[in-house]
Amino acid sequence: MTELPGTRSLWLDTAPAPDRTGTPLPSEVDVAVLGGGIAGLTTAYRLARAGRSVLVLEAGRLAAGVSGHTTAKVSTQHGLKYATLAKSKGTEAAAMYAHSQTSALEWIAAASADLGIDCGFTRADSFVYTTKPETVESLEREAEAAAEAGLPATFGTDVDLDVPAIGAVKFTAQAHFHPRRWLLGLAGEIERAGGTIVEGVRAEGVDELGGTTVRTSSGDVRAGEVVVATHYPMLDRGLFFARLDPVRDLVVAGPVEGNRMPDGMFLDADTHHSVRGYLNDGVPYAVAGGEHYRVGDSVDVESRYERLASWASSHAGVRRVTHRWSAHDLSTLDSVPYVGRYHPASRHLWVATGFGQWGMTGGTAAGLLLSDLLTGRDNPAASLYDPNRFDLRSAITTVENNVTVAKFLVGDHFSAVRKPAALDEIAPGEAKVTRDGGEFVAAYRDPDGELHAVGAHCTHLGCLVAFNNAEKTWDCPCHGSRFGLDGSVIQGPAVRALRRKQER
Structure with a gap:
């Protein structure tokens, strides 16, 4: 491998965006959405289309934070999720989670086609595999639980990747895409529906007494409803800082040997290395992730990038790394995102956070759920994602x-x-x-x-x-x-x- 480049996301590098930093801040809106990532923009789009006056407030640039630093797999296969969910919450909860994530995947597929957003949405099979005999049984249980939850899951040994896999859970008809192109397309649709998007203005607080007011670095905005979709909730009143675990995953990308792009999406159940293909201006690329660590740990991040680049070269055929970046992930206590009312007493303050490593479907599912809740539509997944749920295991x-x-x-x-x-x-x-x-x-x-x-x-x-x-x-x-x-x-x-x- 050659020397690694500076840190820069492939998605940011290949999707220029208009500058919205000079957009005037409205004084009052029906809904203020804090955060211009996938959860915030999905929520804002759906509410704007429902006739609400919507403000999206982004401290930096749209889709340039967490949503712009992902591997961008649009998959209902979330590692070994469903066997654990079925055991801890029951088979009905596992099926509800599966249904909500499938609905998110299919919503992106339909909306990107209907709106004509060129985001490279591509169907692909997804695999979680192992090279260790002691892990095979857990993969078999996962395939059974996922199938019972209604997902297109099977167990097998055929993995089209240069690894000595001895077992794998395969999900058919999953997808991957260019996340920033998708979100910039949604942003344009929000504005066409009458919504306002302001970049470069940071939300600094929300007052709930006497009406909901968002305090920002450029003044106050009154809002009927406020959605906090800032990845890590920026208000401490819900004690989310005590209920979320922050980790970072590293990502490298580059052209592959012999133009043989990975035909599918692959995740090692044991090492958590992953890879997917991407066609970058006609050049076959591999996007590989892994080497995660807790944010702020005293680790040599540069050495971890080097290890990931070496793995991508050996197993995914990456001949040189052109881009590298890191993904910021938050995991909840029970591995189900928090989506709903910010705290038990809130009436007009909402939150979406804790998508683990699966924010593309997770954030979309959150946007679909929140827009339903704010417009009075029934959504059967509301109780599963309720941020104020509690159980003894989570307390421990x-x-x-x-x-x-x-x-x-x-x-x-x-x-x-x-x-x-x-x-x-x-x-x-x-x-x-x-x-x-x-x-x-x-x-x-x-x-x-x-x-x-x-x-x-x-x-x-x-x-x-x-x-x-x-x-x-x-x-x-x-x-x-x-x-x-x-x-x-x-x-x-x-x-x-x-x-x-x-x-x-």
């Missing part, structure tokens, strides 16, 4: 997750105090979280020798950030917020930037 997981958070909160402070580093001793290309005088500082000296120093406490709940050496960001290990070298917010739940040290 919540405690375990927050013990992990406490370890980061205490341990990282101790490490920074025990091993302080003077800022002027930080070498080019090196990053440190250290104590400087009376404050903790996150400092990075770039290859040209310039020091970039910001406050090291995440502005969400105060954990110390950690350096991501591949993307040159400061990431919070507690709840997944991410910041640029200048302290700017890249990923929530934080809404305020890290303070630059020179501003003291």
